[in-house]
Amino acid sequence: MDDDESDILQKIYTVYAEKKDRESRENLILHSLPLVKAIVERLAARLPSHLDPDDLSSAGIIGIMDALDRYDPSRGASFKTYASFRIQGAILDELRSMDWKPRSVRDKEKKLEQAYHQLEQSLKRRPTDSEIAEYLDISIDKFYNMLQETQKQPLLQLDEFMADGLNRETVPSLSTLAEGGPSFIDQLIDKEVKEKLVEAIDSLPEKERLSVTLYYYEGLTMKEIGKVLEVSESRISQIHSSALLHLRTYLQSRLS
Numbered sequence: 001m002d003d004d005e006s007d008i009l010q011k012i013y014t015v016y017a018e019k020k021d022r023e024s025r026e027n028l029i030l031h032s033l034p035l036v037k038a039i040v041e042r043l044a045a046r047l048p049s050h051l052d053p054d055d056l057s058s059a060g061i062i063g064i065m066d067a068l069d070r071y072d073p074s075r076g077a078s079f080k081t082y083a084s085f086r087i088q089g090a091i092l093d094e095l096r097s098m099d100w101k102p103r104s105v106r107d108k109e110k111k112l113e114q115a116y117h118q119l120e121q122s123l124k125r126r127p128t129d130s131e132i133a134e135y136l137d138i139s140i141d142k143f144y145n146m147l148q149e150t151q152k153q154p155l156l157q158l159d160e161f162m163a164d165g166l167n168r169e170t171v172p173s174l175s176t177l178a179e180g181g182p183s184f185i186d187q188l189i190d191k192e193v194k195e196k197l198v199e200a201i202d203s204l205p206e207k208e209r210l211s212v213t214l215y216y217y218e219g220l221t222m223k224e225i226g227k228v229l230e231v232s233e234s235r236i237s238q239i240h241s242s243a244l245l246h247l248r249t250y251l252q253s254r255l256s
Contacts, residue, residue: 009028009035012028013071016028040060044056059090060090063086067079116132117253211236211239212243
């Protein structure tokens with residue numbers, strides 16, 4: 001949805017805000033459907049193939065209706081921006097309720113996080129990949145396979161915090177996220193969470209930090225990021241997976 005379409009959506013909302021009738025409400029929902037479709041397609045690309053996009057679309061429509069009731073134009077954000085967050089939030093809630101992640105993957109994920117946390121506590125620093133593999137008594141190759149298997153599941157919490165490129169006007173960079181952005185963002189993303197996320201990202205080694213920002217903010221593929229960082233696609237996948245393990249463990253320990 002480009003700027004012209006966003007302006008049209010804003011005008012339609014203005015009509016709805018004035019009339020508050022069924023026809024204008026349905027018209028606004030109808031014109032918001034392309035936004036739902038775009039968000040569903042972006043999220044679905046990272047989800048298992050057995051999940052039905054129609055289920056996610058239904059959740060997205062609930063997000064639109066929620067946005068209709070909660071949107072406050074006086075806060076300075078466009079309806080499209082606010083609706084984007086509500087749509088994504090509703091879809092993420094639906095995914096959580098599905099509990100579709102296999103038990104074996106959850107077990108591996110928990111094992112990795114526990115190993116990372118234990119080593120971080122004992123070493124008083126971030127453990128290396130080799131140290132985690134040694135702690136788990138597995139080869140480094142098996143560690144990366146294990147790590148990548150768990151990271152095939154979307155890091156929904158991180159997606160939610162970073163907006164995943166949904167709206168560059170609202171979250172164009174890490175610096176904007178750190179500064180706070182428009183006031184309505186503070187209602188969607190807790191200030192402490194934002195601070196901890198920025199803190200966690202800043203603590204990453206350069207290549208890991210770049211892999212996260214290029215992937216979530218710029219929308220580059222692993223192959224494209226590999227070219228930017230001059231490493232293979234498989235290596236950038238390992239780097240990215242290590243970064244996500246650190247971020248997830250960091251956030252869980254600091255926000256629990």
